[in-house]
């Protein structure tokens with residue numbers, strides 16, 4: 001088979017991402033309890049093998065070594081999240097923590113000195129528990145506390161950061177907390193979830209307004225997990241089911257955060273079923289309208305496939321989006337069996353085209369994409385290196401479609417993998433490993449995988465032969 005060299009645009013951002021809760025470890029700076037630590041105290045059995053975020057990659061002590069590993073694996077950019085609980089150790093409010101500021105400034109200076117652009121994210125599922133106690137994202141007090149935290153970060157780190165992000169996957173905590181029971185405080189209540197979603201969007205807009213006051217050259221945006229939605233068939237009932245699923249899961253955050261308005265059809269549907277948030281004002285709506293993303297991160301893992309609902313729902317049960325559709329698994333599709341996600345590389349192209357065609361071709365990049373695999377020791381060679389050819393193929397297959405999207409006019413500036421070093425993954429803890437670098441949890445030893453070597457070549461060559 002004849003291979004072709006796929007070359008990416010000049011200055012393409014090659015990198016990866018992770019988050020504070022998943023990688024930093026506790027350290028000595030002082031830190032408020034997060035919802036993850038709280039939930040673990042209450043229900044440790046909910047976490048894979050009973051492992052909490054106390055057992056991490058210990059990045060807080062090893063960041064200098066880690067920055068060298070970023071270089072060795074070809075990173076010219078990297079996404080960190082700044083821990084709200086570390087920055088404001090007194091319950092997420094009050095005075096900022098000088099030790100936390102010193103840690104992040106040291107880390108960021110180290111990254112910049114090594115030619116690694118900093119993509120700083122302000123929220124990656126890690127609400128200070130005390131703020132959750134007063135309602136979390138359902139509370140305006142929490143919105144203001146978040147804006148104070150964000151503003152502090154802009155002031156303290158604005159000279160070092162390349163681009164800013166208000167949230168990672170804001171839909172995640174809403175789904176997990178209010179609809180599907182995988183995120184503290186595990187309520188099932190759509191209407192409260194709608195309020196929390198609305199205030200999340202408001203917090204995003206207010207943080208952008210605060211950012212604009214500084215006049216930095218950097219941009220600010222958000223990071224959304226987006227799955228292109230496909231109906232099982234072209235039957236009108238399947239097509240309608242797909243349209244509704246798309247409204248709930250894709251347009252719900254994308255529209256207000258990028259366009260500044262909520263999708264009319266979604267609003268009409270929530271009104272019809274009496275699920276609108278109770279607390280919203282005209283002033284909030286104009287804040288949202290006037291403060292939209294300047295850049296967009298796209299997390300892509302899997303497509304969403306749906307079909308018309310065939311089995312009756314219990315109308316006296318709680319209102320849920322899947323009153324209107326059923327999830328569908330397409331027979332014969334390649335799956336990541338460890339995570340239960342379909343591997344569909346063309347979806348990355350479809351997603352980028354959607355952003356080009358419907359969102360003004362806003363500057364964007366792939367902010368997460370990756371493959372979690374269990375028991376990767378199986379693939380260790382005699383020298384002890386993980387020979388993860390499946391991950392290299394996964395990356396190449398997705399990049400080939402990303403390359404095509406760029407050829408087709410999409411304004412895509414980079415690709416970040418999930419993730420850099422194997423890290424803790426919420427309720428899955430260390431079940432699935434995603435890293436370019438393997439972690440020995442007992443010794444904290446890091447070892448570059450074959451995919452890490454591939455990633456270095458990819459970045460050095462700004463492309464690959466496919």
Ligand code: BGP
Pocket residue numbers: 019022168169225339368372418424425426428432
């Ligand atoms: C994304 C999250 C990441 C990461 C990744 C892998 O949704 O932003 O934090 O965890 O998914 O998923 P998981 O760890 O659940 O396998």
